[in-house]
Every structure is written in C-alpha cells, then in structure tokens.
Amino acid sequence: MRTRGAFFLLVAAGVAPLAAQDAAAAPDGAQIFQTVCSACHTVNPPPKAAPPMSHATSFYLQQHQTPEAAAAAIVAYVKQPDSTRSALPAHAIARFGLMPSQAHLTDAQLAAVASYVLTLADTTHRMPMGPPGAP
Numbered sequence: 001m002r003t004r005g006a007f008f009l010l011v012a013a014g015v016a017p018l019a020a021q022d023a024a025a026a027p028d029g030a031q032i033f034q035t036v037c038s039a040c041h042t043v044n045p046p047p048k049a050a051p052p053m054s055h056a057t058s059f060y061l062q063q064h065q066t067p068e069a070a071a072a073a074i075v076a077y078v079k080q081p082d083s084t085r086s087a088l089p090a091h092a093i094a095r096f097g098l099m100p101s102q103a104h105l106t107d108a109q110l111a112a113v114a115s116y117v118l119t120l121a122d123t124t125h126r127m128p129m130g131p132p133g134a135p
C-alpha cells in the first residue's frame with residue numbers, strides 16, 4: 001500500500017533517529033528542528049508552509065518575561081496548537097492554517113527544540129501594530 005510505504009520512509013528518515021536519541025543524554029534541539037520543524041518552517045523569510053521561525057519565536061520573547069517562560073509557552077503550543085493561545089498576529093493562522101500538534105515528540109525533545117528555536121529569534125521583528133504592552 002502506497003501510504004504505508006511512505007509512512008515507513010518517514011519513520012526511517014525522521015522518527016528513528018529521534019527515538020535513538022532518547023537513549024543518549026539530552027536531545028539535540030537543532031537536529032529536531034532540522035528533522036521535524038523545517039519541513040514547514042524556514043528560519044528566515046521567505047516562508048514555506050508556516051511563518052519563518054525567526055519571526056514566530058520573536059513574538060514569544062516579546063510576550064514573556066524570561067526565555068524559560070517563552071520556551072514553556074512554545075512547548076505548550078506545539079503540543080496542542082490552539083488559535084486562542086497563538087502568540088502570532090491573527091493573519092498568520094488565516095494564511096497558513098493551524099499548526100498540527102507535535103505531540104509525537106517527547107517532552108524532553110520539545111523542551112530542547114523550544115530552547116533551540118528561541119536562539120533563532122529575530123528580536124528586531126515586530127508585529128505591524130506592536131504586541132500588547134510593547135513600547
């Protein structure tokens with residue numbers, strides 16, 4: 001069956017190395033980004049199937065007091081995307097659709113990739129109207 005073949009290819013290409021990582025010490029956020037997230041997210045514009053990661057994470061840094069709080073919010077969102085909790089301007093979901101849940105990753109993998117994607121943030125990027133409470 002064609003879909004089944006494609007599924008096994010995906011497993012061979014992506015999930016198996018991630019699963020193997022579990023046995024090792026800490027998951028590698030950069031590798032998870034390359035293997036999983038970069039299927040939809042570029043780092044910088046132009047976008048693919050999702051907002052560029054440097055833009056998406058800049059909103060989290062603007063809306064949270066600490067990088068740790070921003071990372072926790074990213075983990076919560078990517079586990080269970082919900083438009084009411086989106087940190088992005090509304091036009092992002094209107095344009096790209098809601099992100100599919102990444103709950104297939106472990107909590108440790110999600111924490112590692114959230115910390116990594118925050119290092120990509122373009123802190124000069126601002127919402128056109130400015131985020132709530134921003135100067």
Ligand code: HEC
Binds near residue numbers: 040056097
């Ligand atoms: C199948 C495509 C796809 C994959 C894979 C994907 N994303 Fe997304 N992501 C999207 C889309 C579409 C949006 C914009 C809509 C939204 O925010 O829900 C988005 C939005 C986001 C946002 C902003 C969320 C918000 O609205 O506040 C973050 C952060 C994010 N992605 C991180 C990740 C990380 C980290 C990974 C890898 C673990 C990942 N994404 C994998 C499609 C994807």
